[in-house]
Amino acid sequence: MTKLSLGSHPYMLGFEQLERMLERSAKSGNEGYPPFNIEQTSDTSYRITLAVAGFGESDLSITVEDRQLVIRGRQRDDSEQRVFLHRGIAARQFQRSFVLADGVEVGEAVMENGLLHIDLKRAQPETVVQTIKINKG
Structure with a gap:
């Protein structure tokens, strides 16, 4: 059986880039940390919420790279100055990526009670009707 991809479907023209973005997103290494929610807040807006307890605003970075929203977290390891009797909260790094469709823009990001909210x-799109003139050959 032949695998049918978006780029090879006869009625789907110009979707090769979308297929590459989906493959890249699948390989991005998004594990289960940190947990997140995606909610639709209106017909044209969304909110991504990540549970980032223990991270401060300066420990987080949010970028858009080639139509991909990338959230990175890096906590400073200050364990050399501290003596732990038990360490159950790890200072761990993460990177979480989300592929953005054309026309989706990132709005504001807000930290609240250990949750990072990112609004999209x-x-x-405007409906455009274009008439193509047929020339004599």
């Missing part, structure tokens, strides 16, 4: 907005 999808622009409503």
